[in-house]
Amino acid sequence: MQNTFRNTFDKYDWDTLEHDIYGFSEADVKSVLAKDKITLDDFKVLISPAATPFLEQMAQRSHELTKKRFGNTIQMYIPMYLSNECQNICTYCGFSMTNKIPRKTLSDAEILKEVAHIKSLGYDHILLVTGEANRTVGVSYLKHAIALIRKHFSNISIEVQPLDQEEYETLITEGLYAVLVYQETYHEATYKIHHPKGKKSNFNYRLDTPDRLGKAGIHKIGLGALFGLEDWRVDSFYTALHLKYLQKTYWKTKYSISFPRLRPHQGEVQPKVEMTDKDLVQLICAYRLLDEDVELSMSTRESETFRNHIIKLGITSISAESKTNPGGYAVEPQSLEQFEISDERSTDAIKDMIQSQGYEVVWKDWDRSYVNSNLE
């Protein structure tokens, strides 16, 4: 049998982890915080309720570690939605198949119109997003889209349906740098409830997607859980477990973590488990203490105040002015979004906010010749 994350995953039990995480004491936290090297077991302690009173101490250390590794810089990126067609039912998502919304997939001309707008804002790293509609927005569409835009960007990432290893290899040859694929929740039963239909209902295929990416030799993999579906602490432990497994197995690949919290949207399900701002800060700091090198990414789902303060707490990349609808920047600004963003400030305003805190805003941190050196 091929070794994938599923083998590691099976060694853990959700209820036991939950019991552990909610059972730590103040003394446990103190002893972890006194250590230089934080292990996965220590991470459990740092995301536990017992660690909440130590938040300031964790934040200071996260701040120092992030500065040591990344310097005073924040990377900027922007998402571009290519399509909202989707054959999945995800209870929490605005693009879910059964939602009666107008469906749209961008044409070449529309893609280039969006690109022109995004470039005018200053971006050089782009994240392409789609739903899952394999016939219309399959590998050939994605391949074509990457080829179409690659001369405009140094760095292209995607957040699309999970693909096979060979398909990823094709896209990498075309100029793809990174793939973001969130497990949503590592609770298998809850996952099934929220993904009842479509290809996405296959928990295992999604779980082993980062393995296929690692085997394909991708430069970066983005992980995360969608907070609100299940207990965020246990889901975050599994995410960290996934991260550590991947780092050890696919050691040439870089990793990033995102922290999407469920936001109000056009679907039926609202958050089951609340994650407060304080919780989110605790989690971000815990990740940094666990891993000095992992990239931590913050989207516009979060509020202005929160994003202003989070800059110093361990985050390394941030988006701004995001539109979560295909054509949202220039083609059809009024169409329906996947979810409502919270921080609606302009790119310039975010840039100023970052710079005023003594950080350099980084637009380009890669060169397209590294991923497609044999192309023009």
Added chain:
Amino acid sequence: MKDTLQIADKTFTSRLFTGTGKFSNTSLMRDSILASESELVTVALKRVDIDNESDDMLVHLKENHINLLPNTSGVRTAKEAVFAAQLAREALKTNWVKLEIHPDPKYLLPDPIETLKAAEELVKLGFVVMPYIHADPVLCKRLEEVGVQCVMPLGAPIGSNKGLKTNDFLEIIIEQSNVPVIVDAGIGAPSHAAFAMELGADAVLVNTAIAVSQNPIAMGKAFKMAVEAGRMAYNAKLAPVKKHAEASSPLTSFLS
């Protein structure tokens, strides 16, 4: 559960591997190795007379619990190493090999490029390959990818007894490795061995420090105890040494 070490098809109770060189005579060698309770002992192919079944060194190592680990010491290229390994397999009836390729006769530092080449080929030929290498984390991952069963990074130049000069890199190797990490070379005192085990090494290999001590038998035993203590401390998790200070300007006050 017993804290044993598994490498390929063998299970070791002792995490101390030893060598056979530099002892003043073979019976002292045997007594020291017995005192160390080591279960894996390297033998330089160049030192044994493989055509002679009553070779003095081999005769002295005929104990049930002792596994012989032929090493390729003396070779300078991958090609020579593969040849030597095949000879050793024939002669000593084992497919285990400690791969050492040091073209430099002075410090005996391992050649990473030849080692990787030889390792890849030996794995394909069905050997259990234990490569002696510099404490180079990337090389360790490359070796892991070609299928070696463990890695043996050095603590300091072989025979130098200087201790773990490479400790920062050993820590990275231990953190990243999916195969056992055995610290080889440079361990000059039981305290060095204990330190390696506390860092999380799976085993250590010690030869010179035992062989050239005034009392090799006592030193063999001392190393045994040090390795056990270090391993026990690693499993028990060391108490923290450093306190992180709390800075004054708060980063989280916006939450309250």
